[in-house]
Amino acid sequence: MRFEIILLGVIQGLTEWLPISSTGHLKLAEIILGLRLPLLFDIILHMGTLAITILFFRSDVKEVLRALVKLDLYKSEGGIMLQRILISTAFTATIGPLIMSLESLFHEVKMIGRLFLVSGLIIYLSKIKVDRDKHVNPGEAALIGAMQGFSVLPGLSRSGLTISAALMLGVRREEAFKFSFLLSIPAILGGLIITLITQHDALQKVELGAGEILLGAFISAFLGYFSLKILRRTLKHFHNFAFYPLLLGSLLVLLGGS
Template structure:
C-alpha cells in the first residue's frame, strides 16, 4: 500500500528528475524496486498532471500565444509556426512510444537495463554539453527531437537530456532548444495520460497519498525546471553526466 510519506518522496523524485537530465522514469523505477511498490495508475496520472502544470505555468506566454494562433487559425505567426513544429515532433514520439511500449515497460523490472540507459544518457550529455549554436528550431531539428523524446520513454533515458542534446548536435540555440524541448513534452504527457486513463480502475489508495505526491512534484518541479535552464545556459551538463555514469555503473554492478 502506498503511504503518504512514500507518495511524498516519489513526488519529490519526480519533481527533481523530470526536469534535470537524469531520467525521472529511471529514478522512479529504482525507487519502486527498492520500496517494493507497484504504483497505481491513478498516482502515475497525478504525477503527469503536476508535470504538465509546471510546463504550462512556466511557459504560459508561449502557451497563450499558441492557443491564440490556433483560435485564429493563423500559422504564419511565431507561435503558429511553433505549434506546427510541435505537431511535427510529436509524430515520431508517438510512433516510437507505441511501437516499443511493451519493451520500455518491461525495463522497469530490470535495473541492469535502467543502468545501461543511464550510461547512454551520460554519453549524450558529455558529447553535447559544450556545443554552441545559433539556429532556430526547424523541421529537421523538430523531427530529431521528437525521435529522441520517443526513446526517452525508456527508464534511464532522460527526456530533457535526449531532446536538448539532439538540438545542440544540430547547432540550435540553447534557449530555443530548452523552449521547444519542454513545449514538445505537453502533447506527449497528454497522450500518456489519455492512454493510462483507459486502464484506470479502483486503485485502493486514498486521496491523501495522491495529493501528497502531486503537491511535492508540482512544487519541487517548478524550481527544478529553473535549475535545468540555468544548467543548459551555463554548460553544466557534464556534472549531470558524471551523476548518470555513477548511477548507471552502480546499478550494473550492484542491482
C-alpha cells in the same frame, strides 16, 4: 503508505524535470525498495506536471494556442513553433509505442544502468555544438521528436535526450530548453488520455486517500517548479548533468550482476 507517497513525490518532482530520468528512478524505487507508483497517483502527478509546464511557459503556450486558433503554421513565431511541435509529436507518437513494446526487456537493474550510461553520454556530447538558428527546423523537429519517443525506456531522460539533440544540432540553449518542454505538453496529454481510456477499470479499484494524493502532488509540484528554474539557470553548463547518470549507471551495471 504516507511515507511512500512522500518519497515517490520527491523522486517524481526532482527527476521529472532535471535530465536524470524520472522513469528510471521510479523503476529503481520499485525494484530495490518495493515502491510502486499507484496508478491514480501517477495520473495526478502527470496532471500536475502538465499544469506546471503550462504555467512555467505560459507566454509561449499563449502564442502557440493563438496560432492554433488562427490555423497559423508559418507567419508568426507561435505558428512556427506550433508547426515544429506537431512534427515532433508525430514522430514521438510513431516511435514511442514501438519502443514501449520493448520496455519489458529493460526492467533489470543492469539494463536500466546501461540506459543511464547512454543518457549520460548523450548529455555529455551536448557540449559539442555551434549556435545557429533561433528556431528548430522541420528536420530537427523530427529528430528531437524521435528522441522523445525513445525516452519512454527507464534510464533515458526525456529532457536530457531532447535538449541534448537540439544543442548538438546547433539550436540556442534557451530555445532548446523551451522547445523540449513545450514538446512534452502534447506527449503528457496524450499519455494521460490513453491511460484514462485503457486503465479505466483499474482506476476504479484504486484505494488511495485524497489527503495522500494531495500531499504527494504538492511535494512533486513544488520541487518540480524549482527544478525547472534550476535547469534554466544552468543551461550554460548543461553537459555537467551527464556525470550523475554516468555515475549511477556505472554503479547499477557493476552491482547488477551478470
